[in-house]
Amino acid sequence: MKKCSLRMVLYELRNINGNFMPHFFGIVFPNLMCVLLSKTVGRQVPEGMREEVVTSIMLTMTLVIPMAIMLIGYGALYAQEVERGIPLRMRLFGLGEKCEVTAKIAAHLVFLTIAFVIFAVFQGLVMEVQRPALPSLLCLIVSLYLIGVIFLITAHAIANILQKFSLTFGVTMFLYFGMMILTGMMGMRTDQLPEAFQKVAATLPMTYVSNDFIDFWQGGTYNFMPFIQSFIFMGAASGILLLLSMYKNRRIS
Amino acid sequence: MLVTIRRLQVKYGNQVALQIEEPVAFEKGERIGVIGSNGAGKSTLVKALLGLVHYEGNVVTQLKPEQMAVHMQFNEYVTSMPVRYIMETILGTKIKGNKELQELISFFDFEPCLSKRFHALSGGQKQKFTIIMVMFQKAELTFFDEVTSGLDFETRQKLMEKLARWYQDKGDTLVIVSHYYEELEQLADKILILEKGKVAAFGKKEQLFKDYCGSVVFIMENTEKNRKLSEGFPIIKSPEHLLALSCESRAQEREVMSVLAENNVNFKRSNSDIEIMFMNAREQFYRRQEGNRV
Numbered sequence: 050m051k052k053c054s055l056r057m058v059l060y061e062l063r064n065i066n067g068n069f070m071p072h073f074f075g076i077v078f079p080n081l082m083c084v085l086l087s088k089t090v091g092r093q094v095p096e097g098m099r100e101e102v103v104t105s106i107m108l109t110m111t112l113v114i115p116m117a118i119m120l121i122g123y124g125a126l127y128a129q130e131v132e133r134g135i136p137l138r139m140r141l142f143g144l145g146e147k148c149e150v151t152a153k154i155a156a157h158l159v160f161l162t163i164a165f166v167i168f169a170v171f172q173g174l175v176m177e178v179q180r181p182a183l184p185s186l187l188c189l190i191v192s193l194y195l196i197g198v199i200f201l202i203t204a205h206a207i208a209n210i211l212q213k214f215s216l217t218f219g220v221t222m223f224l225y226f227g228m229m230i231l232t233g234m235m236g237m238r239t240d241q242l243p244e245a246f247q248k249v250a251a252t253l254p255m256t257y258v259s260n261d262f263i264d265f266w267q268g269g270t271y272n273f274m275p276f277i278q279s280f281i282f283m284g285a286a287s288g289i290l291l292l293l294s295m296y297k298n299r300r301i302s
Numbered sequence: 303m304l305v306t307i308r309r310l311q312v313k314y315g316n317q318v319a320l321q322i323e324e325p326v327a328f329e330k331g332e333r334i335g336v337i338g339s340n341g342a343g344k345s346t347l348v349k350a351l352l353g354l355v356h357y358e359g360n361v362v363t364q365l366k367p368e369q370m371a372v373h374m375q376f377n378e379y380v381t382s383m384p385v386r387y388i389m390e391t392i393l394g395t396k397i398k399g400n401k402e403l404q405e406l407i408s409f410f411d412f413e414p415c416l417s418k419r420f421h422a423l424s425g426g427q428k429q430k431f432t433i434i435m436v437m438f439q440k441a442e443l444t445f446f447d448e449v450t451s452g453l454d455f456e457t458r459q460k461l462m463e464k465l466a467r468w469y470q471d472k473g474d475t476l477v478i479v480s481h482y483y484e485e486l487e488q489l490a491d492k493i494l495i496l497e498k499g500k501v502a503a504f505g506k507k508e509q510l511f512k513d514y515c516g517s518v519v520f521i522m523e524n525t526e527k528n529r530k531l532s533e534g535f536p537i538i539k540s541p542e543h544l545l546a547l548s549c550e551s552r553a554q555e556r557e558v559m560s561v562l563a564e565n566n567v568n569f570k571r572s573n574s575d576i577e578i579m580f581m582n583a584r585e586q587f588y589r590r591q592e593g594n595r596v
Contacts, residue, residue, distance in 0.1 A: 051394060060383070060391035067382020133378040141352070142392045142435065143368045300353035300367050 053148040053155075061156030064126070071122030075114055075164045080171050083110035087176055104179040105263040107172055109234050111189065112255050114164050115197035116228070120221050123157060124204030128217035131208050146295060154201055161197050165190075182268040192258055195280060202287040209294035232256040254279045303327045303362070304443060304475055305351065310359035312346050312499075319346045320499045322359070328443070328475060335490025335507075336479040337580055343499040344479045345375060348445050351477075371441035375448045377432040379420045385431055386416040393438055406434050410464060426457040433461075437468065447479045462488055483576040493576065495583050502587035511574055514538075514582040516548035518555050520562065521578065522569040531565055539581040546578050 065071055087103045094102050130136055139149060172178065181189070203224075208217045226235075231246055232255040233239045239250045239260055250256045257276040265271045306327040312320040320343035328334055336344050349355045353367040379388050389403075390396055397403055397416070407413055410430045415423055423431060429449055436444060449465070450458040466488045469476065478489050486493065493510055495502040503510055515538060522528050524545045532547055535558055540546035549555040562569050572578070 054394065056391050056394065060387060063383040063387055064380050067380070130380065134374075134376065135378050135380060137354075138374070138377055138379065139392070141372050141374070142439070144392065145368075301356060 051143045051145070051148060053151040057144070057148065057152035058155045058159075061152045062159060065122075065156060065160050068122070068126050070125050071118045071160060071164075074117035074121050075160070076167055078117060079110045079113040079164075080168055082113065083107055083168075083172060084175055086110070100177055100179055101263065103176055104266060107176065107178050108189070108262050108266070109259045111165070111168065111193060112196070112232070112234060112258055113229075114168060115161060115193050116200060116225055116255070118161055118164060119157060119197045119200035120204050120225055123153070123201050124208060124217050124221035125214070127153075127205055128208040128211070128214040131212055131217075132214045136209075140300070146298075150202070150205060150291075153205070154198060157201055158194065158197065161194065165193070179267055181266050185262070185266050185268065189258065189262060192254060192276075192280075195284075196254055196258075199280075199283050199287045202291050206287065206290035206294040209298055210290070228253060228255060233259045251275065252279050252282045254283060304330050304332075304365065306360075306362040307351075308360040308362065310347075310350060310357055310361065312343070312350050312355055312357045318499055319343050320350065320357075320496075322347075322501055324501065326494065326501060326504055328477065330442075330475055331473045332492055333469075333476045333478065333490045334492045334494055335486035335576075336477060336494045336496065337481075337483070337486060337576070338496035338502075339584075341498075342496040344496055345447055346499075347496065348372065348374075348447050348477065348479060352445070365442055369441055370443045370445065371436045371439040372445040373429075373432050373436045373447060373449055375451060377428070379431075381419050381421045383419065384417050385420055385423070388420070389416070389431070389435060392435055403434075403438055406438055409468065410434055425453050426461060429453065429461060433465070440474075443475045443477065445477045445479070448481065449478075450480070450482065450485065458482070458485075465489065483580065486576050487574060493579075495580055495587075497584050497587050500587070503583040507574060507576070507579075510583065511579045514579050514586065515546075515575070516550045518549045518571060518573050519575060519578055520547045520549070520558050520569050520571055521545070521575065522547075522562070522567055527565070528567060531561055531567065538578065539585045540578055541581070 083106060087106050090106060091099050091103050127136075136146070136149065140146070204217075204221055207220055211217050211220065229235050230237065231239070231242065231250040232253050233250075234255065239247055239256050242250065254276060257279065261271065261276075306325055307322050308325050310320060310322040311318060336347065338344050346355065350357045351361060352370060352372060379385070386397060393400075393403065395403060397407065407416070410433065412427070412430050412434060415427050415431070418427075420428065420431070433446075433449065436446075446465070450461055453461065462485050469489070476489065478486065480486055487507075491507055492505065493507050494504045495510075503514070505513070516536070519538065521540065522545050524540075524543050528545050532545055535547045535554075536549075538546050538548045547558055549558055559571075
């Protein structure tokens with residue numbers, strides 16, 4: 050089997066660039082949503098609280114970027130490839146799944162970085178947000194990249210298991226909106242949800258970013274343990290899904 | 303032996319798609335043509351050898367699946383970039399800096415297509431694209447599964463001519479699955495005939511012809527006049543619009559030839575017609591099956 054190369058990463062970047070979904074859902078949508086929500090909600094809160102509320106909305110909206118690019122965008126892109134037998138064709142040319150997934154993760158992380166930079170510059174120009182403490186900012190960046198990788202692996206596994214674009218798109222969309230509701234990204238706070246839903250939300254790292262990060266955005270202390278545990282849980286779940294999908298599509302020798 | 307297949311069985315649900323009882327061996331440097339009706343198990347055989355379907359039995363080989371190259375019946379690629387980038391990624395080399403690849407591209411007149419996207423290529427160009435990459439792999443065993451299906455007659459012929467020319471003096475082992483007999487006549491030296499998932503016949507082209515058709519066959523139009531003239535000669539299975547007479551000896555051959563010539567009949571003499579050979583092997587296969595049942 051061939052090893053992952055820079056050429057493979059460039060190929061994947063070209064592939065992302067030729068698809069409108071990551072651009073729309075990962076760049077246009079979160080930027081517009083953030084501005085729209087901030088302007089609407091910002092008007093309804095007292096002047097003194099406005100900056101904090103807008104910052105909280107921005108923090109929540111940053112989560113949309115990895116979710117949209119990795120779960121929806123990548124899921125749709127890869128499911129189309131699977132349906133047309135492209136990954137199998139690549140495999141028959143000696144490009145193994147490990148090499149493929151590595152290149153796809155690398156390329157998507159590059160695209161994710163571009164999306165983050167555009168988001169930061171655009172929101173910085175348009176909105177008035179609180180300046181973060183450096184550790185808090187680093188913590189957010191690392192979390193967003195980790196969430197992105199977990200979602201890419203999840204979407205990859207779902208597409209490989211379901212083998213159909215329509216099914217994969219349906220499932221990833223369900224997960225996307227389901228998680229947005231559960232983690233407080235749709236306006237409803239997690240503590241307002243029924244208890245069972247709150248327990249599910251506690252296993253998702255996005256819940257903590259969306260609800261708690263504003264509390265230490267400009268400094269302070271925070272108990273990271275539940276947050277780290279949620280990463281371990283989601284990472285393990287996506288890893289198991291990936292192994293299952295690889296087993297399902299293995300070649301016999 | 304490069305590959306030996308022993309008691310291979312592939313099932314799709316409850317249906318047996320392929321069942322090879324007697325050992326079938328592919329030796330290094332051989333060109334094996336695989337032929338059979340629709341659903342005979344040709345593509346299933348290729349998939350089993352590549353490890354793409356579950357099977358029972360043994361495929362004995364030192365080769366790993368990735369050491370085999372294959373041109374599948376359907377080959378798809380992303381449409382988000384010009385095919386040049388896809389080719390360079392798959393082959394792990396720059397076209398500009400690789401003379402061997404350039405030679406292959408130019409052999410198939412593919413240069414003008416490199417800047418096009420895959421969906422913008424014609425059927426023949428799409429096939430050429432995969433063929434170039436498969437050939438460049440220089441695998442120990444290469445499969446061509448219905449390379450020309452869906453192509454018009456002229457494109458098909460040109461493509462096969464190119465393939466035959468490229469492999470003329472090379473020692474590569476090829477397995478060519480095809481519905482077109484003339485393609486196998488051009489490329490194969492051994493024929494594997496599959497029917498209903500079973501091996502109807504396997505062997506050297508010439509030997510199989512002798513076994514199922516005799517030394518020589520005379521093929522002519524199936525008219526009333528020709529049928530009358532053929533009375534007394536052994537008629538073997540042929541397409542409905544044709545009549546095929548089998549000859550076992552030189553004397554018999556001369557006799558048939560003189561009758562046909564005297565009566566001004568247009569005919570074709572052949573000692574390698576794969577279509578007639580296939581039809582007769584298939585007929586005998588069904589006779590054997592019926593015999594086994596009785």
